[in-house]
Amino acid sequence: MDALSLLTTRRSTRPLGLPAPDEAQLEAILQAATQVPDHGLLTPWRFVVIEGEAAKARFHALLNETVTQLNYGEETRKKADRVAAMAPLVIAVISTPETQPPRAKPVWEQQASAACAAYAAQLAAKAQGFDNVWITGLWVNSPLLREAMHCRDEDKIMGLLMIGTAGEGHEDTPKNTDLSALVERW
Ligand SMILES: Cc1cc2nc3c(=O)[nH]c(=O)nc-3n(C[C@H](O)[C@H](O)[C@H](O)COP(=O)(O)O)c2cc1C
Numbered sequence: 001m002d003a004l005s006l007l008t009t010r011r012s013t014r015p016l017g018l019p020a021p022d023e024a025q026l027e028a029i030l031q032a033a034t035q036v037p038d039h040g041l042l043t044p045w046r047f048v049v050i051e052g053e054a055a056k057a058r059f060h061a062l063l064n065e066t067v068t069q070l071n072y073g074e075e076t077r078k079k080a081d082r083v084a085a086m087a088p089l090v091i092a093v094i095s096t097p098e099t100q101p102p103r104a105k106p107v108w109e110q111q112a113s114a115a116c117a118a119y120a121a122q123l124a125a126k127a128q129g130f131d132n133v134w135i136t137g138l139w140v141n142s143p144l145l146r147e148a149m150h151c152r153d154e155d156k157i158m159g160l161l162m163i164g165t166a167g168e169g170h171e172d173t174p175k176n177t178d179l180s181a182l183v184e185r186w
Pocket residue numbers: 010011012013133134135136137158159175
């Protein structure tokens with residue numbers, strides 16, 4: 001698929017199964033994620049890759065423990081089970097803003113760069129034939145997940161990218177956005 005077709009037809013899909021990206025494909029996804037606009041070249045993001053049985057089990061346990069710790073109840077526990085089983089590969093995108101002068105740029109700009117990194121990773125996965133969805137939910141604020149991912153106070157888990165392959169027969173339907181209300185031409 002050429003780049004413009006990718007950009008104008010990308011959609012999110014869940015749940016996702018195998019195959020998942022192999023090592024080289026994962027490397028390409030992470031390389032794409034690190035080529036994003038970055039004011040001051042601060043590399044204000046990092047990634048946690050969750051793949052394989054042991055890592056997925058650890059992730060699931062952390063989601064479950066979050067439900068228990070924060071008293072979220074049984075409905076949310078079922079959601080935790082669904083999130084843990086949503087895709088064979090999960091990439092957490094973490095914003096790691098530089099806050100010390102003189103290098104620091106506004107935190108929102110650094111978070112915007114991290115959001116770009118997440119989207120670039122989504123596109124790179126799609127370009128290699130892998131479906132995906134960016135989720136957050138209450139999970140990204142989980143103290144347990146934040147601790148396990150070594151987040152400092154100023155760090156933010158921007159998203160959990162769920163990556164794999166959609167079920168047979170799945171096709172992305174472009175949104176065909178009506179631009180008239182969104183674009184002003186000067
Ligand atoms: C920052 C961010 C957080 C999101 N969190 C969730 C989420 O927790 N759960 C969910 O189902 N979709 C979430 N989404 C939306 C999906 O990623 C997706 O964009 C949406 O389902 C629309 O599908 P589309 O990308 O095909 O238009 C989030 C999107 C963004 C940008």
